Amino acid sequence: MKKLLLILAAIVLLIVVGVGIFIATFDADRYRPQLVSQLEKAIGKPVKLERISLGWRGGVAVQLRGLAIYEDQAALHEPLIAIDSASAVVRLLPLLHKDVQISSVLLDHPHIHVSRDAQGVVTLTGLEAAASPAAASGQQAKVGKSAITFNIGSLKIASGTLHWTDAMASPPTDLSVQQVDVLLKNISLTQPIDIQARAALFSDEQNVRLVGRLQLPTTTHPAALDAVRLETDLSRLGAEKAASSLPSWQTLGLKSAPTGKLLVTIDHCVLDASGLAKLEVAIHLTDAKLAPAQLGGPIEHLTVEALAKPGHIDLTRGTADVAGGSITTTGTIDHLDTTPQMALQINLKELKLESLLPTPESNEPHLRGTLSGSFQGTGRGIAWPQLSQTLSGTGRLTLKDGAIVNLNILREVFQKLSIIPGVMKKLEARLPPEYQAKFQANNTVFLPIDAPMRVEGGALRFEQLPIGTDAFRLNGTGSIGFDGSLAMQWMLSIEPVLSDALIKSVKELQYLANTSGELEMPLVIQGQAPRVAVLPDLNYVSSRLIVPAAEDLLSKFLEKSLKKNAPSEPVPQPQ
Structure with missing residues (x-):
């Protein structure tokens, strides 16, 4: 028995050595032209393959090096798919039963280019071939008259790159997702496949995580995705890298990189033209922080709930803390591929203007107060410079505890009444102290x-x-412009008690009083904040002062003339 065991062990050893010698000496690369030809026929695209080799890693390991698939012969500058190396480990014993069991497939440093031209046509050729039924686990193929079953245990992608170019977007987009690692386990045609993936977006480190389930396509149904979750932390996105990849990022005008948690989910999506046209993506942004350059302070605790469909977003709810108050908004966004068109309902609650507006220089006039309000309307664009010029709608504003700091409108008005000589000096000298305080x-x-x-x-x-x-x-x-411009036309009416005190101090002011005893005059406040001017209508003031004065002079003149020309009374004669 012992000798028999030794003989069997020797036979096994010889077989292993023989397999090793076979693997070491077999030139698999001589079949490379035939394999390239078959691949080109299968996908209808040019294919390049540098080398095929065999090895041993717990099974027969087939390795392909330098695999690339191109759009056509005229576009060989960047492949649709490029893989540094692709290897598959095949279990040896099941081969004896015509069962090809691939324990693992590794794609090392693949580079996939997906593009969309100006007409909206997406080029994704190659991925379809990779996911086609003929390449799926559990399929049967025939060699001669015998059926061979293919099964794949796992598929791993290491250090991949996904390159997306979009000529239809405005401005055009050129985006690369780096360090893409993907793991698919227990690959099957009949059961969903668990997917795990990580990638680096606008970063040198992986900062995006994706999990989900993939149903491979068969002859009876297309491929599908289920329970997809994509998560990232915005604080780990590099603002400089984002700006270089997305020109629209620069137009956002952020003073610093955003923070917050972003979750994107897809419940179910069929991976064909009809299914992608019905794709719904839920977007959840929580506890985000933005620092727009146009605002005096940051937007904090930003939360967004939205549902995205092809070319359309339903903004279910957006909330944020801004300038000591809060903003809530709902609405829709259309035409995402070109110039986004928004329809929004916005509510403001108790925003502090001193925190909302840019910090003024010392002694510059500026607004203070607590702002609330509402707005309902439309706008085009995402970046504020464009959106501010296209916003259109109606609303209402309220201001509590409001004030213009470093500007006394009443004093400015009377300082510019040059038509009344020395008016301010007279008021300062003659007004009672309680009224001087107002000036x-x-x-x-x-x-x-x-x-x-x-x-x-x-x-x-x-x-x-x-x-x-x-x-x-x-x-x-x-009007008050979003750029800080101001153009207001007002009628100034001074309350009666103060008007009476002013008239007693400067009698010429009586001609500006209305029937209620209020001094009134038109004025304009205009300029570019913080440099604004308060300008009383001097033509109006002149007309009100000159006409009564002229009437008084004429009346006195006529009265004097009548007295001068009147006949003297006869002197009584003595009797």
């Missing part, structure tokens, strides 16, 4: 403001904008 104040403090508005042409436009203070009220129309 000496550094700020103009407003009563609560509530006004409807229109948004168009890059500005907020007000048909009626009533503003009140404890000393006067303003009523009129005007």
Whole structure:
């Protein structure tokens, strides 16, 4: 028995040595031209293959080096698919039963180029061949009259690159996803295949994770994806790399890289033309932070819930903390491939203007207060420079605890009444102290403001904008541009008690009083914030002052003339 075992062991050893010698001496590369020819016939594209070799790694290992698939002979500058090396380990014993069991397939450093031209045609050739039924695990092929079964245990992609170019996007996009690692286990035609993947997006390190299930295509149904989850941390995205790959990123005007957690999910997607046209992708952004250059402070705790379909996004809800208050929005976005068209409903709640607006220089006039409001309308574009010029709609704004800091409107008005000589000196000398304080104040403090508005042409436009203070009220129309421009036309009405004190100090002002005893005059506030000018209508003031003064002079002149020309009364004669 012992001798028999030794003989069997020797036979096994000889077989192993024989297989080893066969693998070491067999020139598999001589079959490379035939394999390339068969591949080109199968996919209808030019194929290049540098070398085929055999080895042993727990089974017969077949290795392909320098595999590349091209769009056509005229486009050999960048392949659709390029793989440094592809290897498959085949279990030896099942081969005796015509069962090709591939324990593992490794694709090392594959490079896949996916493109879309200006007409919207996506070039994805090669992936279809890789995922075709003939290449699937569990399939049977015939060699002569015998059926051979193919089974694949796992497929691994290591250090891959996905290159996406889009000539239809505006501006065109050139994006590369690096360090792509993919693992598919228990590959089967009848059961979903678990997918695990990691990749580096705008980063030198892997920062994107994907899991899901893949159903391979068969003769009866196309391929499909289920339960797909893609996750990334925005803080791990490189802003500089993103800006170089996506020109539209630069137009966002961010002062620093964004942060937040992004989750993208797909419940089910059939991987054919009909299924992709119905693709729905759920987008969940949580606890994000953005720092737009146009705002004085960051947008924090940004949360977005959206559902994306081809060319369309339903914004279910978006919330954020901004300038000590909050913003909520809902809406839709269409025409994603060209110039996005938005329809939005936005609500603002208690935003602090001093935190919302850019920080002013010392002593420069600026707004202060708590802003709330609503807006419903449309706009085109994603970046603020374009969106601000195309926003159109209606809404309402309210301002509490409002003030213009470092600008006293009342003082500015009377300082410019040059038609009344020395008006400010007279007021400073004659006004009671409690009224002088209103001219000496550094700020103009407003009563609560509530006004409807229109948004168009890059500005907020007000048909009626009533503003009140404890000393006067303003009523009129005007616009406030998103670029900081200001153009307001108001009627200034000073409250009666203060008007009376002003008239007593400067009697010429009586001609500016209305029937209610209020001094009133038109004025314009215009300029580019923070450099704004308060300009009373001097033509109006002149007309109100000159006409009554002329009437007084004429009346006195006529009265004097009548007295001069009147006959003297006869002197009584003595009796």
